[in-house]
Amino acid sequence: MLTLYYSPGACSLASLIALEESGLAFEAKRVDFSKAEQQSPEYLRLNPKGRVPVLIAEKGAISETPAILAYVAQIAKSARLAPLDDLFEFALMQSFNNYLCATVHVNHAHGRRGYRWTDDEAARETMKAKVPQTMGESLGLIETSMLRGPWVMGKDYSVADAYLFTMFGWAKGDGVDLDRLPKLGEHRARMLERPAVQRAREIERA
Numbered sequence: 001m002l003t004l005y006y007s008p009g010a011c012s013l014a015s016l017i018a019l020e021e022s023g024l025a026f027e028a029k030r031v032d033f034s035k036a037e038q039q040s041p042e043y044l045r046l047n048p049k050g051r052v053p054v055l056i057a058e059k060g061a062i063s064e065t066p067a068i069l070a071y072v073a074q075i076a077k078s079a080r081l082a083p084l085d086d087l088f089e090f091a092l093m094q095s096f097n098n099y100l101c102a103t104v105h106v107n108h109a110h111g112r113r114g115y116r117w118t119d120d121e122a123a124r125e126t127m128k129a130k131v132p133q134t135m136g137e138s139l140g141l142i143e144t145s146m147l148r149g150p151w152v153m154g155k156d157y158s159v160a161d162a163y164l165f166t167m168f169g170w171a172k173g174d175g176v177d178l179d180r181l182p183k184l185g186e187h188r189a190r191m192l193e194r195p196a197v198q199r200a201r202e203i204e205r206a
């Protein structure tokens with residue numbers, strides 16, 4: 001049995017959606033950030049990074065969203081959550097997911113988690129003020145050059161869609177002008193129609 005540790009509103013939503021899409025049996029365990037549970041000794045034993053998500057699989061723990069998404073897609077082959085038969089297309093999906101992980105997510109974190117990079121309060125405010133621009137630019141690049149449509153990889157849905165949905169869900173709160181991202185808005189609407197997405201959001205709300 002797989003166990004996913006998640007926190008509502010966090011990037012772990014992408015992994016929750018992927019697991020719901022996969023049809024695999026899994027348990028979702030909530031990590032309460034308001035109680036700093038991600039820093040508890042029990043949680044740090046599972047994921048010493050002190051972050052969500054972490055997926056506990058038979059052989060051990062997997063952290064980092066792109067790794068979890070690729071693993072889920074690979075072990076649930078029949079759910080067709082990645083272009084598993086085409087190594088080049090798979091690499092492109094990984095390229096997309098890593099852009100979300102290493103650039104888009106980091107842009108977002110500069111707004112709420114600036115203390116990771118500086119102790120200087122004024123510098124943190126400057127970083128925060130930059131978020132609408134950096135998030136707007138990176139999502140703008142996805143809108144114009146990376147999202148093939150209707151899904152990220154073209155006609156076939158993949159775990160990259162779950163990840164994009166999660167990151168785009170932060171855009172409004174980050175002060176991004178959503179009117180400039182119509183394709184992403186349509187992608188979000190398509191995602192919201194998927195039963196797996198609805199179930200994952202219910203888990204977050206419960």
Ligand SMILES: N[C@@H](CCC(=O)N[C@@H](CS)C(=O)NCC(=O)O)C(=O)O
Nearest residue numbers: 010011038050051052053064065101
């Ligand atoms: N690169 C990691 C980032 C994980 C991450 O930063 N998760 C955030 C939530 S979106 C977290 O756990 N934050 C808790 C904290 O900073 O204490 C991934 O993609 O999984």
